[in-house]
Amino acid sequence: IRPPGALAEEEFLKRCIKCGQCMRLCPTNVIQPSGIEAGLENLWTPVLNNRIGSSGCQLNCTACGQICPTSAIRPITLAEKLGTDAFSDAGPIKLGTAFFDRNRCLPWAMDKPCIVCQENCPLSPKAIYTREYFSTVRDGIFTVKKATNKKIETIEKTITPDKFATGDYYCVSKGEKIGKIVANTANTLIISTDKRFGKIPAAGGKIEVQVRLQRPYxxxxxxxxxxxxxxxxxxxxxxxxxxxxxxxxxxxxxxLLLKR
Structure with missing residues (x-):
């Protein structure tokens, strides 16, 4: 992945003298020297390494193109980078495309609430959006021993204290949400009284604990x-x-997509 404003690859490699000025000036240090994985010709040429530095490529930055002495990274305006004003028809400069690995994503693979990527997407409207999904947690079905308007006591005493106290977990009975769990002990679920969805189950009834996930796309x-x-x-x-x-x-x- 080359910096914004980089020429087409063949021309870029002809012009780049590997001086490192773009790397030195990059405010987030995301521009890094390439290794030999793409061949000796690419060695030490600038590429974006999104895991290094303080952030990714900032929307309001065009510094690398301004300092490049050979215009291998051509100077661009902020309007051209963002696709605004005279460049609105062309759209923003795309460095690439983000893809999710659903086998590693917390909401997709592990039923763990997380929207860090969506929160940090700098675009407006955001390029990352979420869809709400409720999933029953593992070993999350319990038998009611006693229930009141504020708490449900279970026969089982296997719940890790405060495991469901993050605001992402809900108590469900017969497919209907009862309310949000705000605290818990080993055998007690404390239900929020701010917003009640359904009826409290009777003793002997079954309840489920479901986690509210916002799965990203x-x-x-x-x-x-x-x-x-x-x-x-x-x-x-x-x-x-x-x-x-x-x-x-x-x-x-x-x-990204093959044209037929």
Whole structure:
């Protein structure tokens, strides 16, 4: 993934003298020298590494193109980068496209609430959006021992204290939400009284604990491949959302979808 304003790859490699000025000036340090994985010709040329530095490529920054001495990264205006004013028809410069790895994404693979990528997407409207989904937690079915308007005591005493106290968990009976869980002990669920959905179950009845998930999706028409989502993803190692060069503006051959 090349910096914004980089020429088509063949011309870029002809012009780039590997001086490192773009790397030195980058305010987030996301521009890094390439290794030998793409061949010796690419060695030390600038690429975006979204896992290094303080963030991804910032929307309001065009510094790399302003300092490049050979215009391998051509100078661009902020309007051209963002696709505004005279460039509104062309749209923003796309560095690539973000993709989710659903086998590593917390809401998709592990039923863990997380919307870090969506919160950090700098675009408006955001390129990452979510869809609400409720999932019964593992070993989350309990038998009611006693229930009041504020709490439900279960026969089982296997719940980890305060495990469901994050505001993301709900008590459900017969497919109908009763209310949000605000605290819990080993055998007691404290239900919020602010908003009650359904009836409290009788003793001997079954209840489920469900987690409210906001599963993320990428709008490929809006994503510019800035990489901020990848940088901020809390999954260690291989991130659950990663940016690749598919869909980049500078190279029509890297179009995301094959044309028939």
């Amino acid at each position: 990428v709008d490929i028409e809006k994503c510019t491949g800035c990489g901020i989502c990848e940088h901020e993803c809390p999954v260690s190692g291989r991130r659950a959302i990663r940016v690749s060069a598919e869909g980049e503006t500078r190279n029509a051959d890297r179009a």
